[in-house]
Amino acid sequence: MIDFVHLFEAIDGSTKTSVKVAAMLAYLQTAADSDKLFAMAVLMGNKPKRPIRTADLRIWASEESRVPLWLIEESYYVVGDLAETISLILPPKARSVTTDISLRDLFDAIVALRNMAPEEQRKLVTGYWSKLEGTALFLFNKLLTGNLRVGVSRKLVVKAVAQYLGRTEPEVEHRLMGKWSPFDEDMDSLFQDDLQEGKHFLPYPFYLAYALDKDPGELGDMKDWIIEPKLDGIRGQVIVRKGELFVWSRGEDLMTDKFVEFEPLRSVLPDGTVIDGEVIPWKEGKPMDFSVMQTRIGRKNISKNVLAAAPLVMVCYDLLEWEGRDIREWPLHKRRSQLQEILAIFPVGNILKLSSAMSFDSWDLAENYRQDARKHYAEGLMIKHRDSPYEVGRKRGNWWKWKTDPMTIDGVLVYAQSGHGRRANLFTDYTFAVWDQGELVPFTKAYSGLTDKELFTIDNWIKRHTIAKFGPVRSVTPELVFELAFEGINASSRHKSGVALRFPRIVRWRQDKPASEANSKEDLLNLIASKHESIR
């Protein structure tokens, strides 16, 4: 695995995509054939499940290193990663390690661990611990804890594989769709055309819109664009082929069993039909909130009650395959009218709805709609060129998403926590509070959004304004005010504040505001109340 270790270090040590792609290409050109798919699986985030209990791992590490468990725990708070903590705590090797292990063998061991008795597991794990060091030891531990991530996007992996195979990126992307297993496939079965027959369940790579970062006026004549409301559900593909139905989510999970409503489509739509759209709970003629979707997806058993409470539909906006033919090259308006025809002809009932094409007289009127999007149960507008083909991945130019502005609120920093992941020793995880009858109630956490410089300044401030420490958490004097943005807000009985936010993030540090001028819990409740009526 030493070649994979070098690959990981090269990717990890660079922010330049060209360097990363070159490193992957070099790996693919020289690695053993039997290792390549395992490397690709890991690079794409398709890693084996955690094979052991992390509690056991802690105990074994404690015994091997003679570091007591509590100190491993405290170290873990600082390091932010258990695998790394254990790698650093294990005693250094007396001699440097020379034997290499193949990636394939390592994966076999990881999988084998799952069915072993704890004592056997321990023997295998500590055996590897004594054989590995440095990055290799770290990678092994990451596989044990089941959270190995490598700093490359899927897109870059596809790029490198395409260069290696001499194929186009969309082709490679298509071959790599779905949750394939490196244990069941080899390079030929994944990439050779004549071996693709049995893969009729695979979706097409999704085409993703770019966020509109310019004046929509610059897009030119409105007539060239198809404008649709941007819904807040789960992007998905409905596939009917060979008498079977498959529903895929954009996360490439096969959701057919979760989305039981779609089952009838199997006998309704003709074979060779693939539709792209938004899966969303829909009741009384309008979409329901995303939180309803979340609870629905979280359920293991989908009872009648659940089905009645959150019935799913697909709002369809594109047709990718028709009569068994890949029609992604067709212009959008042609695909759309074919889609419209299908939805009209076949008895799809209420399960499939056509995404509405909106017509505005001017971009200004579109802008008004965007601002009021929440009132219309949307989170903005999608703007798609009427002649656009269905591309692969996130591409600029033809598809734009134009989201409504996030909701914002000013909160007071009350708790800070360090040592989560990449920011060891720095207080970067904040909890914010709003006023409620003269008291501050914590209502959300938020991480991202500040510059490194601000983080350092605030970290310093926190260290000097600590009131109390609770393990890794510090409470601080409530002085600093931050503007927080979020995409959604809902009442929640699970949260002490009574509200739950979606995608909260820090917009800026309000150095101009004293804590007394931060928002109140009432303001938050008003946001919930006004969500579908008027907008602040």
Next chain:
Amino acid sequence: MIFELFIGIGYFVFVKENSKGLGMIWIRVANHAVHIKNDSILVHGAKIIKTILLSELFAVKANIYDESELPMNLLSVNECGLYCKQGDFYIDPWKPVKTALITHGHSDHMRAGMSSYICHHHTLPILKLRLGPDNLVQGVSYGEEFEINGVKISFHPAGHIIGSAQIRMVYEGEVWLFTGDYKLSVDGVSQPYELVKCDHFITESTFGLPVYNFPTNQSIYESINAWWQENAKEGVNTVLLGYALGKAQNILAHADKSIGDVFLHGAVDNVNQALTEVGYTFAGTRITADTRRDAIRGALIVAPPSAMDTPWLRTLKPYRIAMCSGWMQLRGARRRRGVDRGFVLSDHCDWAQLNQAVRDTEAKQVYVTHGYEHNFSKWVQDEYHIGASIFKTLYNDAEEENV
């Protein structure tokens, strides 16, 4: 989980929670740790001034005592710094005081505004450079003994940076030692650490966690030189970030000058120039506005961490940049810095060295200052069965030098 509540200058309360709720509670009044049970806190023989509710959250009450009635330690921490009551002097104080003993020239240990300073001879030029020429300063040599109000004092090499000292104090037959910042490994520049046996050992704990076991300095120097060579071959400059005082000289002393030329950021050159006064010379040419940028192709450039993301740095393109610090041991810290490489080159003790120092000094009581003081003091208690407590200081080596 240990909770620590700060209830006013010098008063800390520790609450250790067990699965049933509250377990052992102890309070530290000034520097005296007193174990108690349940929700009351007792110091034997001392009068209770008042009882306060420490935390509504955990329903913890504590008694406050008159400090003068508590058993006396030679050293304690007050709002100005580490204080020796008997000698009426401070060590590395953070607020203006009359007499300040200074362990070394880093900015979190040597601050402006003291009426008089006592430091090692080699710290003198640093003090002059950083705090100005008009201070009342007295230089001492390693091992030289002197007395303040009946307390016998001597400075001993700490191996941290040039001029760094451990301060040994003897009073009524007991030996106290404050390490300041120190390391046991030899860097080839600063006078190597000297073991000083003591009864009371006050140690820093910057890297006081078992995840901080550093590679040998020699292997780090080798990787730095190898990286420089690689970069030079491609015609790319190599920028190494390290504290201007200490790390920079450490790097310069071990850079393989056969690879190429060495250039310096002004802050580093200032320190080097100051140190010539006490007999040190270091390689490297200061980069000025007149320095021709094509003259530094493939060179090694040593700069302080604050040079990151500055226009000055951009003029050095094309370059690769690395941070040299013990913090680079953790991937997270490395990534946060946004550098191409992190070299684990430290001027502090790692975990193994801290433990060795505790053992070798044969101290019967250990006090832990800046760093992972909670963890390290608990570890010392459990592992070596000697008393260990915490001195809460404002030293901070996560950003000890921002210049």
